[in-house]
Amino acid sequence: MSDTLLSVQGLTRHFDVSKPWLNRVIERDDRQYLTASDDVSFDIRKGETFALVGESGSGKSTIAKMIVGLLEPSAGEIRFDGKAMDFASGAAMRTLRRRFQMIFQDPFASLNPRWRVGDIIAEPIRTFGLMRGEEIGREVGRLLEVVGLSAADAAKFPHEFSGGQRQRIAIARALSSRPEFIVCDEPTSALDVSVQAQILNLMRDLQDEFGLTYLLISHDLSVVRHMSNRIGVLYLGRLVEVADAKRLFTDPQHPYTRMLLDAVPDLALSGRRRTPVTGEVPNPINPPPGCAFHPRCPHVMPECRQIQPHSIPTATGTAACHLLGQGAPRAQQG
Amino acid sequence: MPTPLLSVRDLVVEFPTRRGTLRALDHVSFDIAEGEVLGMVGESGAGKSLTGAAIIGLLEAPGRIAGGEVRLKGERIDNLSPEKMRRVRGRRIGMVFQDPLTSLNPLYTVAEQLIETIRTHLDLSEKDARKRAVGLLDRVGIPAAARRIDDYPHHFSGGMRQRVVIALALAAEPELVIADEPTTALDVSVQAQIIDVLKEACIERGASVMLITHDMGVIAETADRVAVLYAGRVAEIGPVRDVIQAAEHPYTSGLMGAIPTLTQTADRLTQIPGSMPRLNAIPQGCAFNPRCKHVFDRCRRDRPELIARGGGRHVACWLFDREMEKADV
Numbered sequence: 001m002s003d004t005l006l007s008v009q010g011l012t013r014h015f016d017v018s019k020p021w022l023n024r025v026i027e028r029d030d031r032q033y034l035t036a037s038d039d040v041s042f043d044i045r046k047g048e049t050f051a052l053v054g055e056s057g058s059g060k061s062t063i064a065k066m067i068v069g070l071l072e073p074s075a076g077e078i079r080f081d082g083k084a085m086d087f088a089s090g091a092a093m094r095t096l097r098r099r100f101q102m103i104f105q106d107p108f109a110s111l112n113p114r115w116r117v118g119d120i121i122a123e124p125i126r127t128f129g130l131m132r133g134e135e136i137g138r139e140v141g142r143l144l145e146v147v148g149l150s151a152a153d154a155a156k157f158p159h160e161f162s163g164g165q166r167q168r169i170a171i172a173r174a175l176s177s178r179p180e181f182i183v184c185d186e187p188t189s190a191l192d193v194s195v196q197a198q199i200l201n202l203m204r205d206l207q208d209e210f211g212l213t214y215l216l217i218s219h220d221l222s223v224v225r226h227m228s229n230r231i232g233v234l235y236l237g238r239l240v241e242v243a244d245a246k247r248l249f250t251d252p253q254h255p256y257t258r259m260l261l262d263a264v265p266d267l268a269l270s271g272r273r274r275t276p277v278t279g280e281v282p283n284p285i286n287p288p289p290g291c292a293f294h295p296r297c298p299h300v301m302p303e304c305r306q307i308q309p310h311s312i313p314t315a316t317g318t319a320a321c322h323l324l325g326q327g328a329p330r331a332q333q334g
Numbered sequence: 335m336p337t338p339l340l341s342v343r344d345l346v347v348e349f350p351t352r353r354g355t356l357r358a359l360d361h362v363s364f365d366i367a368e369g370e371v372l373g374m375v376g377e378s379g380a381g382k383s384l385t386g387a388a389i390i391g392l393l394e395a396p397g398r399i400a401g402g403e404v405r406l407k408g409e410r411i412d413n414l415s416p417e418k419m420r421r422v423r424g425r426r427i428g429m430v431f432q433d434p435l436t437s438l439n440p441l442y443t444v445a446e447q448l449i450e451t452i453r454t455h456l457d458l459s460e461k462d463a464r465k466r467a468v469g470l471l472d473r474v475g476i477p478a479a480a481r482r483i484d485d486y487p488h489h490f491s492g493g494m495r496q497r498v499v500i501a502l503a504l505a506a507e508p509e510l511v512i513a514d515e516p517t518t519a520l521d522v523s524v525q526a527q528i529i530d531v532l533k534e535a536c537i538e539r540g541a542s543v544m545l546i547t548h549d550m551g552v553i554a555e556t557a558d559r560v561a562v563l564y565a566g567r568v569a570e571i572g573p574v575r576d577v578i579q580a581a582e583h584p585y586t587s588g589l590m591g592a593i594p595t596l597t598q599t600a601d602r603l604t605q606i607p608g609s610m611p612r613l614n615a616i617p618q619g620c621a622f623n624p625r626c627k628h629v630f631d632r633c634r635r636d637r638p639e640l641i642a643r644g645g646g647r648h649v650a651c652w653l654f655d656r657e658m659e660k661a662d663v
Contacts, residue, residue: 055521164609192378194605197592197593197603201605204601204602219522222551222593222595222596225594225596226600249596259523263523263525264551265552265555266551266555267554278527280492280494280521280524
């Protein structure tokens, strides 16, 4: 297991979404909790791209925020390069933080509009004391060229750039602390397809050049298919399936994964028959008992309504479904 | 040839600004036949939504139609008075917008909104209108429609709200439904359901659909024909299968290559260098010429018109004109 860069064990996060105290007293309500991430475990190997996919409310972004240390887990452990992340110790977190960075979804909100691009990119270098003086300016220029902009752009402000160019600036900033690991939270979902292609190609080139490891968060299965080596599928805060990218798309094990794949519009016009998708993601405050997917599952069995399935090893990963545990013939593909 | 249901000819939309007039739509022409689903794709700023807004007379000031004409079943509708246009909107052309939360009034129940729309356009009693409203909700797949009709919009989930909006758009039996990014705000699993409902409900009623979206996948599954917009101009228009599988305009083929797919395993995506020009800096000649890998002199000088390519395909690209010249010689 020496090549594991990031290991997540039993990661859980609750949010208190109770009404104010007075309302609770008057209306005799209990406190309410939303479980955004429920006992999630996975490993990311050095140099690979691991993707988390799921629909809105599945906990993708919550997990990303915990991994970069922006949110503290309610339970569970995150180990980065063998060391457990210690949220209590500021100093320990700071040394770890240099080694991982994050790229956010909205390039309009993630860059300070009052700062020049050069200062935005130099901030991590200054914060971590990696360089001094004129060296910083040279490094900023170099980084801008690495992401396909010009060194002269350092003097401009973010509003002078288009969405795609801003995302390039965000990538340059992420690279400036020389990280090994980058969490990309929906990096292209705010961009047009032709610009998305440019950014995805750039991310791949940088991965080859700097040996980066990515955690890619996305709701777009085709982007995930294109970018990643391994994929985890989330549903209501639970990891329902983890598998190698190829395997997940050719031989999905969990009924939810199959449903997601069927829902993607077919650009190839192959006329493949699709299983009709039914229902919507339930309210995460009060998820269904047992397997959270059971109200929408075409293969639901009595135990699915009561017992939460555990992750069971599959050919290239794990899947959490009672159908697999029984050794019963797997549901036929639609 | 039968009169098309909707015919748009040389539509020009301009925005006067302090720094000069911006031309957001530049001689856009297309037809929609009866019962047809026309997809309209393009990247942000290409003028997709603006085309829809211009057709239904909802251009926001200071934008205005500066040329061309829009005909619905042969009658011009681009020069109607606001009062007359209001009777076309909703009655003859229904609309579905991107965000179902903003297109429903939060202060009224779904029943009140549906019944009001139905009775504005059709001569029905309150009771008949309600019956009709329940039938519509049932048709768009809202479970227990008779009970849920008295709920407020916030009681419905995003996908269910969009179903209500589709029911509203269909309430007065329109001949054309303009759907502007109807699934963009929804999750993939819900998106597929909404597209099915929209398409089936319209086909059943014989309504044509103009589907505006940036998502080629949605177009591929839904539309009969597709128009590709670039910088306020139609780059290519034709049957969906032809345009998607054998795009002729360099912009369309670049766009298709840029989309990652589930089946393809290309290592790199096709990249179109640069980005779409701003409205105040549209290059002379073909708007795509600075990004095009096949560019030649004529592209920088003259603007290409849509050239008929047979089988209902039209492409605005000089490459195909040159071919024809060669063939003539």
